[in-house]
Amino acid sequence: MKRKPNRVTSHVVAKLAGVSQPTVSRAFTPSASIAKDKRDRVLAAAKQLNYLPNSIASSLSKAHSNIVAVIVGDMNNPFYAESLEIFINRLQATGRQVLVFSVADGRDCDDVLMRALRYHVDGVVVTSAHLSSDLVSLSQGVGIPITLFNRSTADHALNAVLCNSITGSEILAQTMYDAGARRYLIVRGDPQGSTSRNRVKGFRDKLESLAVLPDAIEEIDGDSSYSGAFDTISERFADDGIQRPDAIFAVNDIMAMGCADALRDVFKLRIPEDVMLAGFDGIRPGQLAAYQLTTIRQPIEEMVEKTLELLDQTSMSDDDDETDQITQTDHLLAGTFVPGKTVPSTNI
Amino acid sequence: MKRKPNRVTSHVVAKLAGVSQPTVSRAFTPSASIAKDKRDRVLAAAKQLNYLPNSIASSLSKAHSNIVAVIVGDMNNPFYAESLEIFINRLQATGRQVLVFSVADGRDCDDVLMRALRYHVDGVVVTSAHLSSDLVSLSQGVGIPITLFNRSTADHALNAVLCNSITGSEILAQTMYDAGARRYLIVRGDPQGSTSRNRVKGFRDKLESLAVLPDAIEEIDGDSSYSGAFDTISERFADDGIQRPDAIFAVNDIMAMGCADALRDVFKLRIPEDVMLAGFDGIRPGQLAAYQLTTIRQPIEEMVEKTLELLDQTSMSDDDDETDQITQTDHLLAGTFVPGKTVPSTNI
DNA sequence: GAAATATGTGAATACGTATTCAAAGTTAAT
DNA sequence: ATTAACTTTGAATACGTATTCACATATTTC
Missing domain, CATH: 1.10.260.40 (lambda repressor-like DNA-binding domains)
Structure with missing residues (x-):
């Protein structure tokens, strides 16, 4: 050639x-x-x-490449699709390019992270994906900052930006309790993920503080996906032996949508008259007339903004700071309660 | 620094x-x-x-950068989000990186195309966006191939990959006619875009060949968006003076979803009993239980594959071929009819 | 009008890898 | 044993821009 x-x-x-x-x-x-x-x-x-x-040649002689890598875990979840869009728009507006990597569900993102590092990107945003501590220390050795988005980790000292899952879930628990729910079903996402765990914890803890017995709180796996939730709900409700819950909390909206369709379509249950339902995230399709989910809306714009700020700060500071001490910063932002028609506004 | x-x-x-x-x-x-x-x-x-x-340094000495740029017009349309995901996965699997650019609705993509060219990308995929002939010839001068995705143009000689809009729309027209529809409403997308125009044309022509009078075919603008279609349908049906159509064809699924919600939620009309509805694209949310759209599914995987093939062919050939004659290749792929519940299966 | 300061410019070089080319070493063939 | 063919290797250089440094010109200051 x-x-x-x-x-x-x-x-x-x-x-x-x-x-x-x-x-x-x-x-x-x-x-x-x-x-x-x-x-x-x-x-x-x-x-x-x-x-x-030639920007390539320019990147070689300058210290930075003007490229930021965004690693997206679950593109099927509109929350991450919406986030990606905002990341792209913000970065583009500030004169930077975006290298997007996709990681198959559950696989670690070491491979793509390595690729990103090779391009000497100015920073890496990791949304939903696991990364090994080897790669994290490698990235720190190379001096490329990583920020986690909507996810935190105890293992590595990494910056993270997330919405306050605990408080959000507490609000939903309180709302459902006030509306008269007494038997609860939680649809989990990725059991390994910090986000799902925190949301489950916040919900559970609040219910227990309201004197709801642990027996009345059930948990099932929804695979973080529409179809996973659809299937698991179908299976659970098909079993006539067990008493049905009167309130369902799916830890994210895409699963809540799967629940809604299973409940309505398969079991002809009305929401919220027959069963209450709530999600978490505030994704766009969840607010369409067909769903009108009750949910906690994550402040995506703010979260993106904070993520980019953190990235910029980190890439600035590590020049002065010769010591490789990374101070982990978790940025917890508050979500907004979005009342939908999936929880009745009046108490039963 | x-x-x-x-x-x-x-x-x-x-x-x-x-x-x-x-x-x-x-x-x-x-x-x-x-x-x-x-x-x-x-x-x-x-x-x-x-x-x-260092891949940057490597790109400088090699002839190619291993980066492909994808310019996405309308990220709000799940069709393009789904396409983007597939592009990313395919390119990643073949060892290439993806630089993603977003173009605000309606704005031309000259600015971002220029940025892409500066990075000496191996190729550019343009989904929904307008580009000036200046930039096209510039890209040809630099020797970077461009392929249009789901869009064609007569102005510039550019490769394009699309689904056969005409045949697809004809199938929908025939189906609705067979189901007894006599008054039709077409919800247009971007009136400038080739895709919307072709779908309208295919639908219209088929109806006319079935001896439906032009008076019985109405057209309104849906802005290519959910909310645009929701609003325009709401407005149209609020007007009691005009006779209502008994079949609606939205030229893409996201608008069909907007129509569905407006019809059901605002006007309490049942689909398809009170009014038939069909879309085009086959996007995932349109097939959820809440919608079950009748539509033509575009073969996205195939389209992506063909797009990348064309890109590779072009970047190979322009080394031998010193003349700048680009032969336009439109790859027309067939869509699949997806019968949903929005057209009755039995004739009225 | 001389000295001090800005300002604008080009020669040389750094950035980190890939390729070319010629030389050296190795194996195969006669 | 000797030539031929092949495999490995390193020195030198190309890729295209940004930066450093020194020099030359223009502007200000007293």
Whole structure:
């Protein structure tokens, strides 16, 4: 594969404009000191030659690449799709490019993280995915900051941005209790994930503080997915032997939607008259007229903003700071209660 | 911002392994000719030093960057979100990285295309977005192939991959006609876009061939979005003066979902008993139990595969071919009819 | 008008890898 | 044993931009 013969580089532009190559470089650097007439000459020549500065070469000589990597775990969950969109828009607006990696559900993201590091990205955002401590220390050795999004970890000292799962779940528990629910069913997500665990914990603890007996709280696995929740609910409700719950808490909206459809479609149950339902996240499809989920909306924009702030701070600071001490910062943001028609507004 | 002092490059690894820098490079190139013991020595040294080959530097000396840019127009439309996911997975599986750009609805994508070109990406996929002919010729000058996805254009000679909108819409028209519909309403998407235009045309033409009078076919704008369709349908049906249609064709699923919710929620109409409804795309949420849309499913996987094939072919060929003649190739793939509950299976 | 300070410019070089080329070493063939 | 063919290797260099440094010119100051 032979390379294109007539590549137009800054040298070619320089020759046409009658200046040196560094001057061409300066013409494209807003902050550089260059005479106005020379800059104009250079830009004119550049336009005439269809010259585009080579960002790859630029990244090589500069310390940063202007690329941020975003590793997305579960693209099927609209929450992460929505987050990704916002990440892209924010980064694009600040002049950076986004390298997106996808990690199959449950697989660790060491492979793609390695790829990202090779590109000397300015930072890495990890949404839903597991990463080994080897890779984390490698990234710290290379000096590339990682921030976890909607996920935290005790193992590695990593920055993380998340919504307060505990408080959010407490609100839902209280709301359902107030609406008269007495038997509860929790649909778990990834049992390993911090997010699912915290939401379950917040919900449970609140109920127990309201004197609900542990016997009256049931837990099943929903696989973090629509179909997983649909199936598990179908199975649970098909069993006539066990008393049915009168309130269901799915730890995320996409599972709550699966529950809603199973309940309505398979068992002809009305929500919330026959069974209450709540989710968590505040994803867009959950608020469509067909669902109108009761949920806790995560402040995605804020979370993204905080994530990028953390990334920038970290990449700044690790130049001064020769010691490799990473101080973990968990940014807990508050979610908003979204009353839907899935929990009755009046007490029973 | 001073650069990290102890960067570990191939030179450092070479010194530790007692070989030259090119040998390190070869150790990381599977196809390179290198003695097994040397490769092992190099890899051991690399591991010990936490060495990661710098892909940026590699891109600079090689002819290609291993990066493909994907420009996504309407991230709110699950069709494009699903497509993006597949693009990412396929490209990742073939060892390439994905630079994702987002373009605000309706805005042209010249700016982001330029950014992509600067990174010397191996190819660009443009989903839903307009691009100027200036930029197209620029990209051809630089030798970076562009392929349009789910969109075609007469202006520029560009490769394009799309689903056969005409045939798909004809099937829907025929189905609705057979089910007894006599008054039709078409909900348009982007009136400029080739996709929306073709779907409208296919639907209209088929109806006219069935001797449906033009008076019985109405068209309104749905803005390509859920809420746009929701609103426009609400407005149309609020007007009691005009006779209501008995069949609605939204040119994409996300609008069909908006229609469904407006019809059911605002006007208490049953689908399909009171009014038939069909969409186009086959997006996942449209097939949830809450909607069960009648639609034409686009073969996304195939379309993605074809798009990448075209991209690869083009980037190969333009080395031999010095003339800049690009032969436009439209790849028309067939969609699959998805019978939902939104068209009655029995004739009225 | 001379000295002190800005300002603008180009030559040289760094960034880290891949490739070319020629030399050296190794194996096969006669 | 000797030539031929092949495999490995390192020195040198290309890739295209940004930065450093020194020099030259322009502007200010007294």
